[in-house]
Amino acid sequence: MLLQLAWATLTRHRSRTLLAILGVAVSAAMLLDMVMLSTGMRVSLRNLLLSRGFQLRLAPKGTLPFDTDATIPDASTVIRVLRTIPDVTTISPVLGGQLHITVGGRTITATALGVDPSVQGDFEIAQGRIPAAPNELVASDDFLRASGAKLGDTLSAAAGYDPQLRSFTGRRALVLVGRAHFFYMPAEQRAVALPITTLQQMRGTDARDRASLFMIRARDGADVEAVLHRIQTALPTVTAVSTETALRQVDERLSYFRQLAFILGAVSLAVGFLLVTTLVTVSVNERLGEIVVMRAIGVARSRVVLQIVIEGVAIMFVGALAGLLLGLATARYLNSILAAFPGLPAAIDFFLFEPRDAWGALGLLTVAGILAGIYPSWRGASLPIAITLREEAVG
Numbered sequence: 001m002l003l004q005l006a007w008a009t010l011t012r013h014r015s016r017t018l019l020a021i022l023g024v025a026v027s028a029a030m031l032l033d034m035v036m037l038s039t040g041m042r043v044s045l046r047n048l049l050l051s052r053g054f055q056l057r058l059a060p061k062g063t064l065p066f067d068t069d070a071t072i073p074d075a076s077t078v079i080r081v082l083r084t085i086p087d088v089t090t091i092s093p094v095l096g097g098q099l100h101i102t103v104g105g106r107t108i109t110a111t112a113l114g115v116d117p118s119v120q121g122d123f124e125i126a127q128g129r130i131p132a133a134p135n136e137l138v139a140s141d142d143f144l145r146a147s148g149a150k151l152g153d154t155l156s157a158a159a160g161y162d163p164q165l166r167s168f169t170g171r172r173a174l175v176l177v178g179r180a181h182f183f184y185m186p187a188e189q190r191a192v193a194l195p196i197t198t199l200q201q202m203r204g205t206d207a208r209d210r211a212s213l214f215m216i217r218a219r220d221g222a223d224v225e226a227v228l229h230r231i232q233t234a235l236p237t238v239t240a241v242s243t244e245t246a247l248r249q250v251d252e253r254l255s256y257f258r259q260l261a262f263i264l265g266a267v268s269l270a271v272g273f274l275l276v277t278t279l280v281t282v283s284v285n286e287r288l289g290e291i292v293v294m295r296a297i298g299v300a301r302s303r304v305v306l307q308i309v310i311e312g313v314a315i316m317f318v319g320a321l322a323g324l325l326l327g328l329a330t331a332r333y334l335n336s337i338l339a340a341f342p343g344l345p346a347a348i349d350f351f352l353f354e355p356r357d358a359w360g361a362l363g364l365l366t367v368a369g370i371l372a373g374i375y376p377s378w379r380g381a382s383l384p385i386a387i388t389l390r391e392e393a394v395g
Helices: 001-012 016-049 075-083 141-145 194-207 226-234 243-253 255-286 288-296 301-338 355-381 386-395
Strands: 056-060 089-102 106-115 123-128 134-139 152-160 160-162 167-169 174-180 191-195 213-218 237-243
Touching: 016 056, 016 213, 016 243, 016 301, 016 355, 056 226, 075 089, 075 213, 075 226, 089 134, 089 167, 089 194, 106 167, 106 194, 123 134, 134 255, 160 194, 174 191, 191 194, 213 226, 226 237, 226 243, 237 243, 243 288, 243 386, 255 301, 255 355, 288 301
Parallel strands: 106 191, 134 174
Antiparallel strands: 056 213, 056 237, 089 106, 089 152, 089 213, 123 174, 134 191, 152 174, 160 167
């Protein structure tokens, strides 16, 4: 009975109800987007850093991994020291650089990663195989599209350029053996990977026995922070960073995103609450005569209040469902804009959808709908019956 009365009231003024639902949908979409923004980048970055199981990174002293062009000297010594530390199970050295690759008379510059193929965690093979031999490499889809190279091709690659002689240095013939997806590369980045010793030799004396970073995997169940402390003690000349430390540093750099998300989310929730409160108040004022007649024939005050609250909750609930779809669409669009920020890995999402976000936003709006209907409905149901009937009759 209450649901039927609430439905009849809402459909009596269809245009007003529809506009209220649309307004709530916009508020719900903004609220959902802000909830997604406040946690999305942190969660996606954490998933990215742990996707290959490496919980620790070593970078040159005073930097984050690949923050600068600095490298770590005596890489082989670093590896020997790391192997003496308990709970360290896997060590993956990485050397960054560039390769100038000649294909079909054209020279294409690509970001190059020198890795240990047996323990690397920078890419996965989509086609072909891992570069096992010193003269082999794999490439990203963007490099393959730009160059037109195919698996099995032999490419002429150079690791440097001498501006005085106007010629490339560190030349070597490399065989393309795989197509790879690079986890940490920005979108549309031309990238290749080859054995680290090959890249060190191609770059010459400035890269001999050097690495840009080390990725380290600790034993399952080990205290990562304790392992980090042992590494810092054993290797004071490098910067050791755990995933949790990296996330804290990222949080500090991007704290304004969370602040902005909190403010806009609170504003959207308040707008939805005020919108429904206004609509319910107008509806109650228009129906004072109907309400006091119900009270006069013995309908309990709580029943009248419950009917009006159901109307507010219905508007909020339907608007929230519509806002969920609108929020996902706008989040996808906004994410495509923010993801184009230079230097960000393609796997990073600013807006990451999680079911609990949707349920949380829906729950907040439902509670707001209940609160929005309580005061005006209780006020209308509490008016003196005789006086209100006389005023309504005179009016």
